[in-house]
Amino acid sequence: MIGEWLDIGPVDQIAPGNARTLPVRGGEEIAVFHTLDNRFFALVNKCPHKQGPLSQGIVHGNVVTCPLHSWNISLKTGEALGDDKGCVPTIPLKVDAGRIYLLREAVVGKKAA
Amino acid sequence: MNAPMNMKDARSGQPLAERLVVIGNGMAGCRAVEEVLARDPGRYAVTIFGAEPRVNYNRIMLSPVLAGEKAFDDIVINGPEWYSDNAITLVSGDPVVAIDRTARTVTAKSGRVEPYDRLLIATGSDPFIIPVPGHDLSGVVTFRDLDDVDKMLAAAEAGKANGGGNAVVIGGGLLGLEAAHGLALRGMQVTVVHLMPTLMERQLDEAAGYLLKTELERRGQTIVTGGDTAAILERGGHVAGVRLKDGREFPADIVVMAVGIRPATALAKAAGLEVERGIVVDDHMVTSDPAIIAVGECVQHRGTCYGLVAPLWDMCRALADAATGTPSGYEGSVTSTKLKVSGIDLFSAGDFSGDDGAEDIVMRDASRGVYKRVIVKDGKLVGAVLYGDTADGSWYFDLLKKGEDISAIREGLIFGQAFAQGGALADPNAAVAALSDDAEVCGCNGVSKGKVVGCIMGGAHSLDGVRSACKASASCGSCTGLVESLLALTLGGAVESGPRTLCKCTSFTHDDVRRNIVDKQLKAIPQVMQELHWTTPHGCASCRPALNYYLLCAWPGEYQDEQHSRFVNERMHANIQKDGTYSVVPRMWGGLTNPRELRAIADVVEKYNAPMVKVTGGQRLDIFGIRKEDLPAVWADLNDAGMVSGHAYGKSLRTVKTCVGSEWCRFGTQDSTGLGVKLERMTWGSWMPHKFKIAVSGCPRNCAEATIKDFGVVCVDSGYELHVGGNGGIKVRATDLLCKVETEQEAMDVCAAFIQLYREQAHYLERTAPWIERVGLEHVKAGLFSDPAAVATLAARFRYSQQFMQDDPWARRVAGEDAQLHQHLAEVRPMEIVA
The missing domain is CATH 3.30.390.30 (FAD/NAD-linked reductase, C-terminal dimerisation domain)
Known part of the structure; x- marks a missing residue:
């Protein structure tokens, strides 16, 4: 299964500066981000602080600010920035011919034990 | 199979030469041949097949041809003599339709069969056509070859007869904008429809995209971003216009589709070569068949397909090195982009x-x-x-x-x-130190370095001090950094920090930003960032919402609200809770409700299994635990019962709390409930620097707690006491008495005027209490009462703004606006393993 990519649809379904969600049955919901620079990232949709839905935060640069307590989370590494400490899992993502793909094993591998 | 050998003999006279057949007479194919010839002219006998009926030309120069800056002859790379001088057979206007790898032959459309020892595929790419209704109408063209240019020129010529003609270009990328520019220069009225919110989003960031859009609009083009084409309209078999999904229509005599290109891989695929997005090649441009090489936009090298010309040159070098026995290898290209639009x-x-x-x-x-x-x-x-x-x-x-x-x-x-x-x-400080004393630091106010340093020595130890002492950096602010460097140089570490800047992205304060937005007529976030020298490309989570509010306040009805610059609650029109669900509070005017509303709320609670309903401190009902996907349906049910958004989530008017007043209460002096409802009808929906609460008490017993609200009315026998700046939050603050009025109408006018003053002057996220403590009650009173017309003027501005705000956001979402904010992309259901 290594390297198998899951097609989650065209890039234009997420407007720049926004994120949308992808629930995973039996696993963790994923947030897919489209930055103002037209880059795409995917994270587990849970702030490492108090599990706030990162998909609902304000996106600036490659950072999302959690809507619950304004932690800044790197979209690239999932790590909390500044003085805060914590990390949320990232999901490898690629964009090919206008479509977004997530690494399948990272998506389904996030199953709760 | 003997015939080919004879043909080759006849042509080149070198029977030992290998037969190199090239599919594609474009830039890549011919460049590859040039490179091979330069290394070993006698090695191959070359045959080139081209689909277009003409010699090899520079495709990227089609834009200047369209724009009238060049003629076709100017962009020919290799004329007929190049082919004859190098004994190359050119088969033009006869595209290859099949490759037989076993027999090592290619077959052209005419039936011509050509054998090869090595085959070079350089088929380039095909323009992508969006398959909307009408895409195949006459008058719909792409922008790929000279035929397309000829069609565009013909349309422009025809348009001249009737006042210019209309063109719509679908796609605001590099190619689309060059087509638009050319058509505009040829006298057409051009509209560019671009799907994404910024032009050339693959090459530009938001800030640069904004500047480009502004410049093109200044030149008279209509630029529609975020425009999704629904259909191409027809009149008499010819294109007549373009309709977008949002219903807008643009007339068109010609439609240019420039939404992107796809590697032309059909031939390779049919021949069984390894093809992903492009034809897969190794570092020597060899495909999965060692006898077949490929180059240009049709290939995929190390996972990348290129759509620009620069990588061609490197690819062709590597190809020729390998094809002539001295392999070097291609390692991919870093690309750069320039737009060929004159003056930009x-x-x-x-x-x-x-x-x-x-x-x-x-x-x-x-x-x-x-x-x-x-x-x-x-x-x-x-x-x-x-x-x-x-x-x-x-x-x-x-x-x-x-x-x-x-x-x-x-x-x-x-x-x-x-x-x-x-x-x-x-070192920037060293650069500033190196300036002479009479060098001008502040251009707006003509202040020299010597004068600034003199002010600092004279006691101006902060940015603000310098600004008030000599005006340096007090106008446009672009020399703020220079002044700060001078402070640091002159005082060492003793610089006093001035008022806080709006955020770390700027050296401007909230007041500076607000003043500049009005003075310079700034009307969009990227424009503010550009004009006020933002140091980050797109701002941060602090300044984006603040700028969005300041622009909304300054340009009611004109500014386009940016949803992605709003905090989640204002974007979702509900309050996010710790578990990520939302709470929903419908408006109850003045705290009044009725059986119909209560039934609707009860039904919603049951239908969506809301785990809790709570009476709020603002006299309404809060429904908890609603998922973002269910919000529009919940709102639809509440709308049906006549209820609208309560804005319990916004930096906006929250509630108007009332007591029952003279209608029921034995102590009541005035109709406090009725006034509360009127105030709420007047103020609901308005966006503010922070949340704003109102209360109306019917007598000084003050059951509605009006003296801890942002605006509180306490009714007395002789009229209405109006109080401002109260807060029941972290730091409790009782209101200040603003004034006393005799009539309801006066109370409402002062309320509107006070809110507008607060809206126009307070810093974003500053409640009325800290605002009044910062500026002083006297300042507020002066703003409202020193000029007898001030209340009326401010109230009129508020009411003007309200006509754009009092549009129930829930109803708009129910009608489908921003539906994607409520929907998941999809759901992943991993297949379960059945034992």
């Missing part, structure tokens, strides 16, 4: 999307319309976006390709090659 300087290269550990250096010069952004990572330049001044583009591109360590010149990097390599000037 625009450059982009590398990775400008930022990254962890990547650092943005931004310089904006609003008066010259310049935006420069370079991205540095691990001491190396990794990307650059330049608009308005691209003189250093090639220098940056060179630094980028070489990957050299630029730490030593980092400080001066953004100022360009001349400055950064000027040695001692690399």
Whole structure:
């Protein structure tokens, strides 16, 4: 299964500066981000602080600010920035011919034990 | 199978030469042949098949041909004599339709069969046609070859007869904008429809895209961003216009589709070669069949397909090296982009999307319309976006390709090659120190360096001090950095920090920003960032919502609210809770309700299994635990019962709390409930710097707690006491008495005027209580009462603004606006393993 990519649809379904969600049955919901620079990232949709839905935060640069307590989370590494400490899992993502793909094993591998 | 050998003999007279057949008479195919000939002219007997009935020309120069800046003859790369001089057989206007790898032959459309020893595929790419209704009408063209250009020119010529004609270009990328520019120069009225919110989003960031859009609009083009084409309209078998999904229509005599290209791989695929997005090649441009090589836009090398011309040259070099026995290898290309639209300087290269550990250096010069952004990572330049001044583009591109360590010149990097390599000037403070005393620091107020330093020595130890002492940096603010450097140089560490800036992205304060928005007529977030020299490309989570509010307040009815610059609650029109669900509070005017509303709320609670309903402190009902996907349906049910958004989530008017007043209460002096309802009807829906609460008490017993509200009315026998600046939050503050009035109408006018003063003057996220403590009650009173017309003027501005705000956001979402904010992309259901 290594390297198998899951097609989650065209890039234009997420407007720049926004994120949308992808629930995973039996696993963790994923947030897919489209930055103002037209880059795409995917994270587990849970702030490492108090599990706030990162998909609902304000996106600036490659950072999302959690809507619950304004932690800044790197979209690239999932790590909390500044003085805060914590990390949320990232999901490898690629964009090919206008479509977004997530690494399948990272998506389904996030199953709760 | 003997015949080919004879043909070759006859043509070249060199029977030992291998037969090289090239599919594609474009830039890649011919360049590859040129490179091979340069290395070993006698090695191959070459036959080139071209689909177009003409010789090899420079495709990227079609834009200047369209624009009338060049003729076709100017862009021919290789004329007929090149083919004959090099004994190349050109088969033009007869495209190859099949490859037989076993027999090693190609078959052309005419039936001609040509054998090969080596085959070079250089089929380039095909323009992508969006399959909307009408895409195959006459008058719908792409922008790929000279035939397309001829069609566009014919349309422009026909248009001249009736006043110019209309063109719609679908796609605001590099090619689309060049087509639009050419058509505009040919006298057509051009509309560009672009799906994404910013032009050329693959090459430009939001800031540069905005500047480009503004310039094109200034030149008379209509630029529609975020426009999704629904259909191409027809009249008498010919194109007549374009309709977007939002219903807008644009007339068109010609429609140019320039939404992107796809590698032309059909031939290769049919021949069984390995094809992914493009024809897969190795570092020597060899496909999965060792006898077949490929080059150009049709190939995929190390996972990348290129749509620009520069990588061709490197690919062709590697191909020719390998084909002539001295393999070198192609390692991929770093690309840069320039837009070929005269008078617009625009450059982009590398990775400008930022990254962890990547650092943005931004310089904006609003008066010259310049935006420069370079991205540095691990001491190396990794990307650059330049608009308005691209003189250093090639220098940056060179630094980028070489990957050299630029730490030593980092400080001066953004100022360009001349400055950064000027040695001692690399330290900005040193650069300022090196200025002579009579060098002008502040252009707006004509202040020299000597004068600024004199002021600092004379006691102005802060930015604000300097601004008030000599006006330096007090106008446009672009020399703020220089003044700060002078403070640091003159005082060492003793600089006093002034009022806080809006956020770390800017040296301007809230007041500066608000003043500039009005004075300079700034009407969009990227425009504010450009004009006020923001140091980040897109701002941050602090300044984006603040700017969005300031613009909304300054330009009611004109400014387009940016949803992605709002906090989640205002974007979702509900309050996010700790578990990520939302709570929903419908408006109950003045705290009044009725059986119909209560039934609707009860039904919603049951239908959506809301775990809790609570009476709020603001006299309404809060429904908890609603999922974002269910919000529109919940709102639809509440709308049906006549209820609208309560804005319990916004920096906006929250509730108007009332007591029952003279209608029921034995102590009541006035109709407090009725006035509360009127106030709420007047003020609901307005966006404010922070949340805003109102209460109306019917007598001084003050059951509605009006003296801890932002605006409180306490009714007395002789009229209405109006109180402001109360707060029941973290820091309790009782209101200040603002004034006393005799009639309801006066109470409402003062309320509207006070709110408008607060809306126009307070800092974003500043409640009325800290605002009044900061500016003083006397300032507020002066703003309202020193001029007898002030209340009426402010109230009129508030009411004008309200006509655009009092539009129930829930109803708009129910009708389908921003539906994607409530929907998941999809759901992943991993297949379960059945034992």
